[in-house]
Amino acid sequence: MSAPNRPTFRRIADEIRAAIDNGTYAPGSKLPTDAELAAQMGVTRTLIGDALQLLTTDGIVTKTRKGTFVSSFTSKINRDANTRYTKSFRESTTADGTKARGAFDAELRARGLTPKTDLQVKRVVPPNHVADLLGIPANEVLVVSRARVMFAVKEDGDEVPVQVATSYLPGDIAFGTVLETPDTGEGGLISRLADLGHRQSRISETIQVRRPSEAEATALNLTEDQRVYEITHSARTATDRVVEVTNHILPVHLWNLTYAWDLEG
Amino acid sequence: MSAPNRPTFRRIADEIRAAIDNGTYAPGSKLPTDAELAAQMGVTRTLIGDALQLLTTDGIVTKTRKGTFVSSFTSKINRDANTRYTKSFRESTTADGTKARGAFDAELRARGLTPKTDLQVKRVVPPNHVADLLGIPANEVLVVSRARVMFAVKEDGDEVPVQVATSYLPGDIAFGTVLETPDTGEGGLISRLADLGHRQSRISETIQVRRPSEAEATALNLTEDQRVYEITHSARTATDRVVEVTNHILPVHLWNLTYAWDLEG
DNA sequence: GAGTGGTCTAGACCACAGA
DNA sequence: CTGTGGTCTAGACCACTCG
Structure with missing residues (x-):
């Protein structure tokens, strides 16, 4: 009607x-x-x-x-930007008694899914907007790139790609450290950066929605007509240095996003 | 290729x-x-x-x-969730010397556009998820609804609808107050709530992307195939009472979103 | 009334995956 | 090889808007 x-x-x-x-x-x-x-x-x-x-x-x-x-995926996964970066959540203990390996891990286990991540660590010249955020010259300086494709593994063994994320870490911090190894251990990247003396104190994220690139569409099994969130995440220390920039790509039909913060006077 | x-x-x-x-x-x-x-x-x-x-x-x-x-709109409008709720931004002075009337006002003027808002204030029974957030029974209690359709007015006088937003305020707080009048004055809703003794201290927002409803498509001049952000915003006081829930609908092709927050240990 | 985009049909050819 | 969805054409009718 x-x-x-x-x-x-x-x-x-x-x-x-x-x-x-x-x-x-x-x-x-x-x-x-x-x-x-x-x-x-x-x-x-x-x-x-x-x-x-x-x-x-x-x-x-x-x-x-x-x-x-x-589609076998019905409900959406929640990405809670605040709890996901707290130490307790990142290192939370899961049902099977093992410790979570970073935020994404804890996120999926909370939904009864098993996470699986394909990781490729490389040294690369970062995209311009990343170089900009890191405060380094464009098209010049090498940084550590940790490119992940993340899957949700269902009970029947099906692997559904749900996110691609690439973290960029300044070379002077990351070269030759555990940050260039595949397994960053308990608490993930953020904990290891803290171990190295670069504890993150302030996060900012910008969000846009767009069509996936060809590579993203392939990795996430999307058509050109679907949409992804692009979240550009940057973390700075108390001394105001940006020590990590991560680009998250998430299909909009698979995720909800949550943010919370305090107001000053 | x-x-x-x-x-x-x-x-x-x-x-x-x-x-x-x-x-x-x-x-x-x-x-x-x-x-x-x-x-x-x-x-x-x-x-x-x-x-x-x-x-x-x-x-x-x-x-x-x-x-x-x-389309005459090229670049996106930025919605910075953090600065937009600070007192200084909401009450910032614009180029023509007048004070901004709330967050949206300041946001558009920062882009050289003139904001225009159509407002309808009513008493309504809120949608279930809003009642839930406000901590009141569903389908029962009246609250104050401030429904806005917001336009960006270009230099040539064209009015482009860019957002619809509906705020819900508990009746015991808002009935018979300035919160039921059209113009909430300098600093907008948040400042008036503070005047009434309900200063907001913590905000949370959840984001999803979906097709617009029929009403939203009409109001925002969208087709059924375009997408909107739905932002559910809730504000609580230091005493942990939710005093405002606002539903924001923004076409994804017109907006970027930004968040920032501090990490605790 | 003329011109616009919106929808729909009937039918064709194609690329690709799997038996 | 067969069956699937993907694409494309030619042509038709429609609803709406504007002069």
Whole structure:
């Protein structure tokens, strides 16, 4: 009623969305082929494709060469920017008695998922905006880059990529230290930076939403029409030096973000 | 090179986007009609429509019954969650010597735009999640609702809607006070709440990205395929009472968000 | 009434994954 | 090889806006 002349392809999308919500199509199951749906609904295959593309963009279904499948990820993961950087959360003990290895680890375990991270440590010349934040000349100085692709492993063993993040650490701090090794141990990067005498005291993050780059789309299994948060995170010490810049890329349909802070007078 | 088999409609979108970026089509100007572009490029009108829809979703062009127009808004507005709630920013003096009326006001003037706000003050039963945050029973208690639609007025007098925001204030605090009047004066809502003995001390915000509701799409001049940030803002006093909940809706293509906070040990 | 974009069909060809 | 979704055309009808 609210939309009297709602186009057919949107009505079809609504219909299928409702069918997924009410359990007619279970998470992970295969939908009928476009051609079958077209026959059922008495429309062209083109229309079904348009309708399903809307659901694909929302992350509700995934289209492959083998058919259309209902996404198995339903609820969103919460990224709480404040607790995630506290020592207690980063080093929190998980259900199986092991200690969490950094913020992302604790975050996923809190949701009953098992985290898995692919890491590549390199020395690189950072992107300009990162060099800028680190206070070093552009296109010149090498820094340590810790590029991660993070997965949520479900109970059935399926690995879903949920985030890519790249941390940049100044060379004079990180070269030749544990910060260039794969496992940063209990409490993660932030704890190790503190060990090295660079305890972080103030964080700032800027957020934008955009289409994924080609590389991001591939890594996160996204289409060009989906959207990601890009969070540029920078941490400075009490002496006001930026000792870490991290670029987080998160599909918007998988995450909520939370922030909290005190007001001064 | 990077995408060998890039579909035609995406290539066309890229082409037009580039033409807009390099000034071939100026901000605010009218593009050729779909039919003309189709003829120029030797493709069907359908394809041009698909291409332009990509740009519409990104907020780069606007389609009307009168033709396709290049958006006049280029850069994004920055919403700095921290400075925006400081007293000095909210009450900052603008170029013309007048005092800013709250956070949004100061935000836009910093960008050379003139803010304009349509306000409707009512007593309403708040949405469930708001009642929850305010610590009152759902579907029952009246609170003060201050619903705003905010515009950026350009130099040529054009008014672009950039945000809708609705603040909810507990009745026992707000009924019969200045909080039910249209103009909350210097420093805005927060200053008046402080005057009434409810100085805010801690803020938390949660962010998600979603399609706009029908009402939001109408108010903000969006299509169903564009995306908005929904920011749920709540403020509590030193005595830990939530005295304000505000729901902010911002088109993602118009805004960047910024947060900053201190780490404890 | 003329011109605009929005929608939809019917049918075609394609690339790609899997048996 | 077959079946899948992805793309594209040609052409049609529509609703809306404006002169």
